[in-house]
Amino acid sequence: MTTELRQLRQQDWDEYYGTLEVAFGGVAEAKEEHELWNSLTEFDRFFGTWEGEACVGTTGAFSFRLSVPGGSLVDAAGVTMVSVAATHRRQGILTSMMRRQLDDVRAKGDSLAVLTASEPDIYGRFGYGAATQAMTAEIDTARVRLTVPTGTDDVRLRYAKPADVHEACEALYARRVSERPGMLARQPGWERLGLLDPESERHGASALQCVVAERDGELVGYARYSVKPDWAMAGPKGTVRLRDLEAVDPAANAALWRFLFGIDLTSTVEAHSRPVDDAVLHLVSDMRRCQIQVRDSLHVRLVEVGAALEARTYRAPVNLVLDVEDAFCPWNEGRWRLKGDLKGAICERTEDDADLALSVRDLGSAYLGGFSLMSLAAAGRVRELRPGALAEASLAFGSDVAPWLPHGF
The missing domain is CATH 3.40.630.30 (Gcn5-related N-acetyltransferase (GNAT))
Known part of the structure; x- marks a missing residue:
C-alpha cells in the first residue's frame, strides 16, 4: 500500500x-x-x-x-x-x-526550529545541532554542606499547595526567561505542565510539593519537588526529587537549596535538567559527592539564517562573512555578512569572500552561546578562511550564562 x-x-x-x-x-x-x-x-x-x-x-x-x-x-x-x-x-x-x-x-x-532528541544521531542530517546542555546531580546531603551568601536568613520560606501559588510562580518564571538563552516563554495552556503529576509517574514518591521563598511579602523564589521515603538498618535514607527551582537573587536561591538539603528523613537530593552553570555548584562543599552528569538538551535548527542571526545580539563587535552549507534547506546555502554587537545585528546576502565556513548544523550549536565556534573548529566542524576571524566570531557568539531549556515538550 x-x-x-x-x-x-x-x-x-x-x-x-x-x-x-x-x-x-x-x-x-x-x-x-x-x-x-x-x-x-x-x-x-x-x-x-x-x-x-x-x-x-x-x-x-x-x-x-x-x-x-x-x-x-x-x-x-x-x-x-x-x-x-x-x-x-x-x-x-x-x-x-x-x-x-x-x-x-x-x-x-x-526563523528557528528546536527539539529535544530521544536519539541525537537522527537529527543532524536535517540540520539540527545540539545547542544546550542539562546537568543532573545526585547530591549526598548527609556529607555535603552548603555555604550560603549574606541575606539568606532574611528569606522566609513557607509550604504552599502547588495549585494555590501557581499563578505567582508562573509570573516569576516569566521574569526569568529573558535572562538566560534557551528558555521558553510559556504560551497559554503550558502553565499546566508544571502541575502535571500523574500517580503512575511517581514511582513510590509523594505527590508534588511546593515551597515558596518570600521577602517583605514578595515572592522571590519557589521549588517544586517530591519525596521518596526509604529506610535502611542504619536509619532513614529518603530522596528529594527536585522538579524545578527558580529564584530572583542569590539569597533566595540559597535559601531554597538549604531547605531541600534539610528535609527530614532524607539523605539525597536528585536534581534533573538543571543549567550546567547552576549556582548550587558553588554552594556545595564537595562537588565530587554531587554525582554530576551532563547531556545534550535543546537542538537548534536555523530555518532562516539571516533572520535568526539578526534576532540575537553579540557579546563583542563582529563583522564577518559566513559561508553556510545547508543541503536540506538550500535557501540558506551560501555567504552571509553578519555585522553585530550588543545593540543588535544585520545579516545579509553577500558576494564577498568568506571568513568562516560551517554547516547550518554547527551554526545551530553555536547559536545560543552554549558551544563555542573555537571548540567546533577544533573538531574540524568550522574552517577559518581569514586569520583571526575564528577568535572574533567565537567571542562574539558567546553567552555570559549557559543556555538552558527548563523543561521538555
Missing part, C-alpha cells in the same frame, strides 16, 4: 498518539498526560503519515517564543512527537515528514 502524509485531524488524534506511544515502547501514558497533550496540540502544525486507516509516522510542532542572547524572544517551532512505526523504517517516511515540516515552519515565518 502507498502512504499519505497529511495534516492531523482532531478525530485522528487518538490513533496518531497511539502510534507514538508504541514507537516509544508501548507503555500508555496517564489520562492526565493524554488530556494535556491533546489540549496543547496545534492541529495545523501536526502531520501524520498514513497507510490506509493506520498511522505509521508522526511529527508536530508547538509555537514557542525562545529566549536568545541579548534577551529577545524569537518565534520558534518546537518540533515534537516524532516517530516512525518499526514496520515502516527505511522507507523515507522520516525524511518526507522533516521536509514537509521545515517547509511549513518557513511558511509560517519562524
Whole structure:
C-alpha cells in the first residue's frame, strides 16, 4: 500500500498518539498526560503519515517564543512527537515528514526550529545541532554542606499547595526567561505542565510539593519537588526529587537549596535538567559527592539564517562573512555578512569572500552561546578562511550564562 502524509485531524488524534506511544515502547501514558497533550496540540502544525486507516509516522510542532542572547524572544517551532512505526523504517517516511515540516515552519515565518532528541544521531542530517546542555546531580546531603551568601536568613520560606501559588510562580518564571538563552516563554495552556503529576509517574514518591521563598511579602523564589521515603538498618535514607527551582537573587536561591538539603528523613537530593552553570555548584562543599552528569538538551535548527542571526545580539563587535552549507534547506546555502554587537545585528546576502565556513548544523550549536565556534573548529566542524576571524566570531557568539531549556515538550 502507498502512504499519505497529511495534516492531523482532531478525530485522528487518538490513533496518531497511539502510534507514538508504541514507537516509544508501548507503555500508555496517564489520562492526565493524554488530556494535556491533546489540549496543547496545534492541529495545523501536526502531520501524520498514513497507510490506509493506520498511522505509521508522526511529527508536530508547538509555537514557542525562545529566549536568545541579548534577551529577545524569537518565534520558534518546537518540533515534537516524532516517530516512525518499526514496520515502516527505511522507507523515507522520516525524511518526507522533516521536509514537509521545515517547509511549513518557513511558511509560517519562524526563523528557528528546536527539539529535544530521544536519539541525537537522527537529527543532524536535517540540520539540527545540539545547542544546550542539562546537568543532573545526585547530591549526598548527609556529607555535603552548603555555604550560603549574606541575606539568606532574611528569606522566609513557607509550604504552599502547588495549585494555590501557581499563578505567582508562573509570573516569576516569566521574569526569568529573558535572562538566560534557551528558555521558553510559556504560551497559554503550558502553565499546566508544571502541575502535571500523574500517580503512575511517581514511582513510590509523594505527590508534588511546593515551597515558596518570600521577602517583605514578595515572592522571590519557589521549588517544586517530591519525596521518596526509604529506610535502611542504619536509619532513614529518603530522596528529594527536585522538579524545578527558580529564584530572583542569590539569597533566595540559597535559601531554597538549604531547605531541600534539610528535609527530614532524607539523605539525597536528585536534581534533573538543571543549567550546567547552576549556582548550587558553588554552594556545595564537595562537588565530587554531587554525582554530576551532563547531556545534550535543546537542538537548534536555523530555518532562516539571516533572520535568526539578526534576532540575537553579540557579546563583542563582529563583522564577518559566513559561508553556510545547508543541503536540506538550500535557501540558506551560501555567504552571509553578519555585522553585530550588543545593540543588535544585520545579516545579509553577500558576494564577498568568506571568513568562516560551517554547516547550518554547527551554526545551530553555536547559536545560543552554549558551544563555542573555537571548540567546533577544533573538531574540524568550522574552517577559518581569514586569520583571526575564528577568535572574533567565537567571542562574539558567546553567552555570559549557559543556555538552558527548563523543561521538555
